[in-house]
Amino acid sequence: MTGLRQQHRQRVHEAISEAAISLFLERGFDEVPVTEVAAAARVSKPTLFKYFPTKEDLVLHRIADHQGEAARVVRGRAAGETHLEALRRHFLDGLARHEPVTGLNDNPAVVAYYRLVFSTPSLATRVFQYMAVDESALAEALAESTDRLTAELLAAQAMATQRVLARRSWEALAAGRPIAEVEPEAVRAAELAFSLLGAGHTPG
Known part of the structure; x- marks a missing residue:
């Protein structure tokens, strides 16, 4: 039952x-x-x-389903894998699978969904609230193996990085560009973004 x-x-x-x-x-x-x-x-x-x-939850539960994901990735990383390596791998895997949360998904329903979210102030505000919760959870996970300041700074930078990358991909697809053209650019952008993060971070 x-x-x-x-x-x-x-x-x-x-x-x-x-x-x-x-x-x-x-x-x-x-x-x-x-x-x-x-x-x-x-x-x-x-x-x-x-x-x-x-009312906002009617739309944003799809995003809320991913809450805590970054923290879980860090805690579940392989032996010898750094925090950033795990986050980079997870994001690139998401791009390869065309996960909607990465922005790299050209399904018309997904493109329209994100247009609805980004064009509605109350929904966009709630997304940033979700991101703040995710950032805090990631900082907690990072703080288990590094100092608190480093954990908070890296969490903020990592979440902002993923947000910018996802928004860039979605905007390119929403503008009508083919996913075959956008995908290699998204991968290069992700590689660059995580390398920039890694340049100022001591592996943990």
């Missing part, structure tokens, strides 16, 4: 999210009331808020 209940919850969660994002993309985040999203997903407004505490 527990498994069936979890499957049901997941289906409801996905139905609400899909209905919300579809409506937001069609008419704009601020133009669609939560009651309309609930009606489209065939759930009550109280049920919707059980799954998504705020």
